[in-house]
Amino acid sequence: MTELQSAFASQVPRCPKLLTCPHSPKKPGIYQPLVQRFLQEYVGAEPQSLEDARPEGVDQHVSTRNELQQEIATGRHFRALSAAENVGRSGLAHTGRCEQLKRPSLRARAQRTGDSIREVLTNNPSVQRRARLVDAAAHFSHVTPLNLPFPYRIEPPEDEDGETKSFHVERWLSEREPLDEQPPAPVPETNVNVGCLKKYSRDKRDIPRELIALSDSGLRDCFPQLAIGDAFVQIGAPSLSADEEVPVRSVSGAEVAVRQELVDVLTGHSVLMATGEGVEIPYAPWSLRYSGHQFGVWAGQLGDGRAMSILEASHPSNPDLIYELQLKGAGRTPYSRTADGLAVLRSSIREFLCSEAMHALHIPTTRALSLVHLPELHVIREEIFSSSVGGQQAANYDALRILGEWVHRRVLRLNLAADAPWGKALVMDCARRNAQMVAGWQAYGFMHGVINTDNVSIMGLTIDYGPYAFMDIFEPMHICNHTDGEGRYAYKYQPTMIAYALRALLSSLSPLIGAETEFGAAVKAGWADGVSKEKIEGWTKKGAEVEEEMKAEIEAVMEKEYKTLFRKRLGLKTEEPTDANTLIRPLFNLLQSHKLDFHGTFRRLCFFRPTLLSSDSADGLTAFIANLAANSFEMSTDDVDATKDWCAWLAKYMERVEKEVEAGIWGESAGEDVWVEREKEMLRANPRFVLRQWVLEEIIKRVQDDVGTGKRALAKVHEMATNPYESWGAENDKRSDSELSDEEKEERRFCGLGAKTLLGFQCSCSS
Structure with a gap:
């Protein structure tokens, strides 16, 4: 199979998953739309006194980003923003550059982090790719995209000793790291502010890459200011019936250059970073660290094994709405375990289409932006891997506090008083969001297939589309994932499994909630230092008392939303x-x-x-x-x-x-x-077009057989999925089939049940 690179957007941060304890200038290249930074005041004047995670500059906790961001001054085209209001207008120099960090401690720490990232890419890049148990204080790891088959084909000279071979491996990887600065794509405007980030790549990263899908809906809603050049011209007009490519309009060299830059960044071929000497505000891609339960069994450290977030951007019409741009299938991370970190064509097409289909059905979801084909990068699938990163770590209660503060302030925006307890409020808000989401699943017959706790979003978004399906012939016990032999995640049990994940979240936060109940205020730095085991257990027991209230809230919200949606469907x-x-x-x-x-x-x-x-x-x-x-x-x-x-x-x-x-x-x-x-x-409430399994299987085969015409069919299915209520295929038209156009006939077919053999079709977790 060939590998595919896909880009997805979600409200920032997508992190954390459960149980981890864009106004822009007129027409820039890709930088200005995506560089705008979200500034957030963080409690305390100095960095938290957590021991630095190792390796330095790679593994970090979220407070690192908070502290470094709270004094950033953005370029003249950008605004400094907090979660609730504009902040720091006085004293911020809008000069088209990044201003100096004002606090020496932050400046030094930023410089150290930036230097460390570049040092790792130069001398020790394997630390990004080795599966390892990351420090308990770390919430994410900096890691650059690397589209290579795994295991890597590295052949050191036979006569070298172990140490020399190790050096050869590091050098081989470093030669493929994005260390060479590249010029931005030319744009008509002059004196364009590109913010703090620069574009980096390297010749040995170069592989053929072709844009085969770009979501106009994702672009419109999430990144309307993103320059795309001639991207839609290159993809072609959406069509199910066209067997041959059609002539396209002529395009300028500038349009081609902007589109190529877009493709380069959205494949990870080029990386936008701020690292190295003289950098005040370090910035590099990252993958999240989290843990969780899989099929009801504690799996320990999991993390983003093939996903990397590369940028954050404010929406031009709502600066407080931040989107995070993430690549899926970008190569190995410290959390890949034995996998290659890559994504195949079928799974990428499935996720690309369903993300936007779910949004059109008004069900909370991450969004899809693009698909880029890497035809010469081959991957191996359908091999069973059972190993994982093992080992146990002691609880890091301060890391839990830092992550929780990040979530309730920057993600959920709970708007609590400065010292108010937040643990219970976080859990209850997350419960309400996910109850509303799963009600949408049930009302529209969506089956996720793998509701492991790491696949449940703190924001109540549908994430990680794997062996999902939409209900065909109604069967409440239908299982869409052939790996789920016991039917744990059957359609009927989805609300129960969401509740299970929420109980696991509560379990993680119970000691903190119990402590806040006792203190009557939010916990502070070092809140569990020197506390006895018995005291922790007491806090945990007290915090767990929230479960009944949470359960009642889940049931009430879900029942109300479920009935509301079905009344709407019944008129x-x-x-x-x-x-x-x-x-x-x-x-x-x-x-x-x-x-x-x-x-x-x-x-x-x-x-x-x-x-x-x-x-x-x-x-x-x-x-x-x-x-x-x-x-x-x-x-x-x-x-x-x-x-x-x-x-x-x-x-x-x-x-x-x-x-x-x-x-x-x-x-x-x-x-x-x-x-x-x-x-x-x-x-307007009952879709004419549904993203059925047979539709997905056919469109995947079309793209596999012929990318040229297949991408046009893919674009048409995307159009139908994002406009599911339209009367596709001349619905209720009195004309005979012979009077319909070829396109109308295909639309009508794609709105049907399909072949009986594909009813209830099951996919695997690697789909």
Whole structure:
């Protein structure tokens, strides 16, 4: 298989996962849109007195970034921002350069960190690639992208001793590190401020790379100021029916250069950094360190094994909204264990499409930006690895405090008083966010497949798309991951597994919550130093008492959101206590007993009218039920029991709908206009296009067979996935198939159930 590089965006920071305890100038290259920094005041005037993690400059805790950022002055095009308001306007020099750090202690520490990073890349680069147990105080490790097959093909001379061979390995890796500064892509404007970062690469990093997908929706929502050159021209017009490439418009050399720079950065071929001599504010890519449970078993240190964050950027319309740009499949990190850190084409296409599809369904998610094909970089998959980084570490309670402070201030923005306890508030906010997210999963038939705790976001975002699937024929016990033999992560159990992850988060924070309960205030630096084991256990027990309150909150938020979403899908504006028992559960029973398609059924219900139940509309009702039967490979149009069951449910459904209409909830008029309005509302809540397994398998094969035409088909599926409620394929059009265009025919096919053999298709964790 060939390797693919993908770029994803999430609200900053994506870190931490559970249980880890862009206004810009007019038209820059890639720098100015992405260099804008988020400044955050951090408690205390001096750096925290944590022992520096080793190796110096590589493994860091989050306070390092907070401390170094709190006195940064950005270029003349950028603003200094805190989480809640503009800060430090006086004393900040807007001169188009990075101002000196004012505190000598921070300046010295920044210089040391910057020098250390470059020193590592020059003399000891293997520390970034070796699987190792990282210092307990570290929350992330600096690591540069490196697209190479693993194990690395390094052949030191046979006659050299061990020490010399070790030097040869370091030199071989260093020759492939981004140590040579490169000029930025030319842009029409002059005197352009490129901020503090510079572009670095090296000749030996050069491999063929081709942009095959760029998300217009991700670009629009997350990085609207990002210069992309002729990227969309190079990809081509979205099409499912075109078999050949079509002529494209001519482009300027500047457009090509900007697009190539974009591709270079989004593959990790070029790296934006601020390191080395004279650098005031060090900045380099990083991978997160975290731990967690996998399939219910404690797995110890995990971390980002193939993901690296490369930049942060404020959104131009909302400077407080920060997005983090991350590469997936960027090579080995200290957390890769025995894996290569790379990503294959099929898994990357799946994640690229689903990230944007979920956003279009209004389900919280990370976002996708790009896919870049690396055709000459081959990887090996479907080999089972069972080893991991072993070893146990003593709890580092101050590292827990630092991480928690980062999360509640910079990630969740809880806006608590300076000394107010935050542990319980953090857990409860995280619980509410994830309860709302999983309600969206259930309402739209999304199955994640691997809800290990490291795949659950502190922000309640859907992350780490692996063997996911959308429900086809409704089956509550469906398992989309063939690795999940026991059905731990089946559709029915997803809310339970999210609650499990939240209990694990609470378990990590329990001693801190207990201590804050006793102190009546937020814990301070060194809060657990010298404290007895018995005292820690007491705090832990006290903190664990929050579980019942958290459980009740999860259930309440999830039930409310779940019912709200289903009422929307059924075209109901009001809530009645009997809805679950008279409408929702009976509908699910119908779907399951008659093996009907989940999404297709809801879409067809959009076109139902109460007149179909009158004695004068027998033919119309028969035709409607036959249309429902088309959503199944099992139900037949002359199924007497199915017809009887549907008539009974539709009668209760129309009784409920007409009650709203008669109450004037849909307007004063009770004529046809009401039903037209309801139909429009329901069509906006029930997707016509669903990212089914057969669609993914076909589009993956198209790209594998022919990247040139495949990327256009990929672009079309992306367009359909990001506009799922549109009437693709001339929906309800009275024309015959022979009268439809080739593109309309393909759209219609892509909105169907597909082949029976691919219903319930399962993927693996490496998908």
